[in-house]
Amino acid sequence: MSIASISESIEYPESDGEPMGETDLHRDWMVRILEILRQRYRSQRVYIASDLLVYYEEGNPAKFIIPDDFIVLDCDPGRRRIFKTWEEKRIPDVIFEVTSHSSRRIDTMKKPVIYEQMGVQEYYVYDPTCDYLDPPLQGFRMTNGSLKQIVPVNGVLRCETLQLGLRLVDGDLEFFDLRTGGLAVDEAEYEREAKEVEREAREVEREAKEVEREARERAEARNLELLLEIEELKRRLGEE
Secondary structure, three states: OOHHHHHHHOOOOOOOOOOOOOOHHHHHHHHHHHHHHHHHOOOOOEEEEEOOOEEOOOOOOOOEEOOOEEEEEOOOOOOOOOEEHHHHOOOOOEEEEEOOOOOHHHHHHHHHHHHHHHOOOEEEEEOOOOOOOOOOEEEEEEEOOEEEEOOOEOOEEEEOOOOEEEEEEOOEEEEEEOOOOOEEOOHHHHHHHHHHHHHHHHHHHHHHHHHHHHHHHHHHHHHHHHHHHHHHHHHHHHHO
């Protein structure tokens, strides 16, 4: 039997058998980060996933990791049940972990080692409770073959791979575009903003039409005044 056949016969489970076991807050942030990334890269050839098993060594189903959220650039965005790096010929470019009491040691000790071995370009870990990480938002970037901690500038961590800035606002994680400064939002927020922009555009159009109407009415009134003045002048000249 060929090596390829042996590899194909190996089972790669879709679950590690462990419950997610996180609080509503941590789960909500995992979903929020996922949706922000999906919205930012909508209609692009980018794969984004959350809580999916990533197998990183062919033939060894014990070699897997489960990032809270990850993004793979230049990759088919279709749905997957698991992610095999050797089949995809890609690895996650950027990974985000939402840390908690139960995941703190894994997020800060075990996972960074594996991500470094895999060649992940950037890794971010966020503690929404501000109880388990100091500081509660940390980033790491691949430099000369190892993940080095990113030094924040004015409280901002620069995600160079995605051209995103990460910062905390009252403890909440906020993403913004490094080029435009605009906030990166999820689909619901995007739709609300789009509707607000549309409403403002309609209001501007209404105000412009109102100004145009008032200007037209003033012009018509002035024309009428001039016509009356001309008629009055003709009348006086006729009397003379």
